[in-house]
Amino acid sequence: MGYNQIHWLCRIGFLIKREIGMYRRFINLLFILAITAALAPTGKTAAADINTPSPASSTVSAALGPDQFPAGYNPLTGQSVENPELLALPPALISVSNFPVTARPQAGLSFSPYVFEMYIGHGMTRFLAMFYGDYPHADVTQSNQDTTAQLYTIGPIRSGRLPYEHVRTLFSGFLVMAGASSEVGSQIGPSATVFGSDSDNINSAMIDVTKVQQIAEARASTKKTFNLTGNMYDAAVPAGGKEADRLWVFYNYLNQVDWAYDAASGAYLRSQDKANGDGKFYPATDRITGEQLAFENVIVLFAKHNVLNKAGSLIDIDLLYTESKAYLFRDGQVYPIRWNTKNGAYEKETGKLRPMRFTDAEGNPFPLKPGSTWVEVVDISTGFSELEDGVWKARFYNPK
Template sequence: MLFRSKSKVIVVVLIVSVLTGCVYSFGDNDGETTSGQESSPATIDDSGSQREDSIVVLGEVNGKVLARQVHEDEFGPAGVGYVLMLNNQVLTLEDGRARLDFPDGTIVRVGPNSMFTMGVIEGEEENLFKRIFLEFGKLWVIMSDGEMEIETVSGLASVQGSFLSVESNGITGEVRGTCLDGVCSWEVNGEIYEIGEGETFLVRGVDEPPIIGKMTISDFGEWLEGVPEAVEIADMIPGSIEGFVWEDTNQNGVQDEEEPGLPAVTVYLKSAEGKLIDRSVTDEEGFFIFEGVLTGDYYLEFLKPETYDFTLKDEGEDDKVDSDANADGYSDYITLHPGEHRDDVDAGMDKSPVCPLTGLPMEDERLLTLRPLFLSQSKFPAFVRPLAGLSSSPVVFETVLDGGETRLQALYYCGYPEAPPERKGGNAGSFDISAVRSARVFYVELAKIFGAGLIYSGASSEVLDDVLPYTCAFAKTAREGDIGSAGLDVSRLIEIAEACQLKFGNTDLAVWQFGLPPPGGEPLEKFLMHHNYFNQTRWIFDSSLSGYVRYQNAPSTPEEFSLSTDRLNGEPIVRQNVLILITQHSVLNNAGTIIDFQLTNHGGYGYLLRDAMKYRICWSTLSRDYQTTSDRYRPFLILDCDTWEPINLAVGNMWVNVVDVNTGFGWEGEYWRAWHYQPTYQGP
């Protein structure tokens, strides 16, 4: 048993003695490592049993170190070679440190302002059991074999075969410790708590259970500073790498006070060989950290959000506030030393312009200042009027005409098609975009909600007065008097957009929300839009293209469908979003040639197809706050019909089928099908 009955009294007496100067003379000991008295091997005494060959000696002494044998009443100076026996006590003062050497190779290092009592040593030499009672202060245990227990007023810490530190406050009973390596535990009131490698424990007071946490860099630093033996496992002592990801609003490559951090940015820690070691995500303030990183060479990879680019690298002279990521998001190599904490690996990003109609980044921000343009195009029949330029249109509306025909209104904004190779040199020939058709009355609705200008080949007298205020240009005809030959070269699109600006600037088009798929929905890979038997369109989801691919039938072979491609570049027509917008259609004349529908100040329901899923949605153009302040409309909101919250679109382009409320929906084989019924004239 340990001698414990007067432990708390001893602490108080010793502290008072030190403060009053009534401590024993140290002779010539000036704080350097000292050689102590020679002592004989430990022997059995009346306080308990001890192996005669279990010699524990002070192997190193620095500063003021006192000790007393069990039969002594007072402490005296102790030096190197001082032999410790059962119930012997050692006291280090403010500048004192000591090393205890056990016969099995175990080392215990004693920190300043510490006091302990030697306990029993039992068992075979290769598997000794050792115990010390720590009155107050701090001990580090370094061992390769056997087991050691450190008893405190609040409980019992133990370690088998490795590194343990214990720090005890003899007055409050608070105990702190670290398990650098090995099998560690804490026992109190018969309960044993395991402490894992690299973990800490904190005991608030007597009989309290431990609070277990992770070792910090300062914890590892204390081992390296106070325990020379820890250098042997220095490579096992982990460090950390932390940093900051911020929005470089002024694009100067330097962190300025007013620039915000970027949350939810993924950062990868990789070895010099490119192996993924760990992953972190920046917090709400833009900070990230990798803990428990072993000694070695690493680099970081930052994944920029889709709407950002990396700012300038290594600007300025202060590495703490610059950006360390190159244009591809990679840092330079980082050499991490044992227990080192790096906090200077940061990444700045500047927000690249984004098209509000697709969520895609843009290279030329100037294009956002140009007015959106709607170009009226015919695609029926497709083999006569091939599609052209649609790959560059972020939103294409397909609307119903008389007789089951449909007309395309391609919106050009954020980007423009390029001329085909044979025309880039200015060679003569047909127009880049042919089959530009006449205006319809519902074009006004489209122009209003997008703040767009209209391009068409002409208009009937019944329609012209309505569309003229929104007209930016008329398409030319290849043959005089032949309206069917009207077309446009793509170079004219930018010219028209620049010349046809709105007096009060563009409409705010940032209405749609892009992101992950909404919850719910139904799987849907194939959709058939049926306008009439000779005018049908199939949309089939292609995961390799991340969107729905368009196929069109032909009047001559209505049962056969061919891939729709853009004549200008040969690419297939692919849409990440296919929207079926349902609204009331009206026939305005007896001939059935003038059809109108309402979008402004209106709403309804429809369906959104994205990522091979179908979602029922609601739509609305009732954006009253904006309309009141700007006297203009905005694009329709796409909403969850239950919550009335915006629904995420897929990042990418959209195709909108505007259909009447009488349209029927259902399954036909493997296709989900929409039958559009032609509205009829209801009279004046």
Template structure:
């Protein structure tokens, strides 16, 4: 019994005794006094509240502070042996970097060849205009391989510059004679591998009904095919020049979406996904009535939507070489121009430079410091030097492709 309850009981007994002793009535018998006292005690005990236990104070643990990840930064020189200098990512097996990059021409038209195969495995994909509102891709593989890349199409003049800059091996399906001569003249015949009856498993015909969409490459096999050729040099090249940082540059503007419009029927659309910190690719689709809409562009190898860490648009001069606008000279080495970098949901203005004939395109900010990319894959679209860009609504950008001979 608590001290408080004992005190209440004692007071009650004193009051009862006082009443008994001071009563002016006939004195109570001993038995009557006992009964009266017992009744009072019972009544008092019933009225007493149950003692409430005072809770023991429990200290609330202070949440541990989440450590800020250290930024990862590489380039533009002195890349570790296990870091791909074209992505800024570590590779599981550094020996894969002891070779030339493989660069494969990928068709975007006719549309029967879509969805493309193997683009999600590329370090870099270049997109450029090929005439009559169409575009074509050149996919580069260095830090990882793809067992199926395509469908493969013919070469263009620009390919000889890009492949030479990245010291690669070109996989393609021939080219128009003047362009073929220029490509082989720049790269040599061994670094120019055109699909044929004796090139499988490097470049194979899957006989899908239309020749333009039937040829595909296996990049590991293409590397082996090249290495076995007489006079081939498949040693590790110096690919310094690009810079990477997990922290974005300062002074970026919000950029949740960007579209490069070659024409109303040829659209490259990217939407930023904050969960993955990548831009997801959408492509034009035309229904039976000719209406154009955007659909996710997937890789047929894994059925996953293309997602790129960096979307880069560079402005370069297209010199049209024929009256039907299907042959263009776009020389990148030794030249430069404006650019836009889309990364981390932001856009950054800068300048691209073809610093070396045999070195990657380099990117710089307005102060001529390296413009750092997000470590990961990059999609680089080469637009004409009079192409127009604008922010059509907050965070949504549009680039309309123009050349002197083509107004998209």
């Protein structure tokens, strides 16, 4: 084979690889538009209550929400679910360890519609992982677990923190944690406590998926209906963004995160250091699937942190009845947005809360990409800048 033939074959291969990501997003959009045409209503129809799943949906459009979603669609992802009955169960919000590093890889994070990463003091962060509308699937093999007795568990689970209660309130859910200090426990609402199986292993507190669902079912039988709408989802890439191939989140010299956009999957892939000072990032994987964590939306959310003790370990975050700035990373672009938990028309009319809403500067809903969302919660003093074309950095500073 001649040089020119080899050259053109390589060139064609490169072009195919480059276009795969765009092709997949195009097919997804065509699919949504096809559903729209097929299900176009002949007249006005009432939106289905997401808490009373129905096999029939009303209308589906390319953009979903913020206030109405078709039956069988998760208002926290903008996507349909395999089992609509699970949408009637309240969200489980599970405190998942990130330190010590022996807690990694964690189990179950890739199944969360929302994960909130929060600062807990001394340079460390912890995850509040939400499970709603879906649980780790029973047909998934936990490749990194050795025995069947350990299959389909979520964790490792650690103690509760004050900001957890604010998120729980907004999402009308219940907490799962490995206890809490007296200062925190007295402020926590509905919750379940998980105990470790080995007193010598700080990472031994896990919870079985079936147990999470049982707790949710028990809560559903005693709790009034809830509403998790409020945000808009659209597969179409919004205008006005700036290139954002990478996001570097610097919490501490020994706690750094890298999010890299993967055009093939249309999601951001998470990597993290090993708290050893080597300056390297390693793929953050899910213990259940063995795959790298991938989230369609990554949000850097600015909120005031309040340190309540001298040790710097008791921290609250202003998340209720307020608003502030944020940055949304989706589709390889970054957008300046706002987040808001103040009472809007719905809250004033019903007296109920809904999840935090993401808007533009004028208060109009800003579309998230259908899929899962990871929220990096940072203090208002955090620096945010573009280091070079497409590379952004959020530099966290210890709150005072």
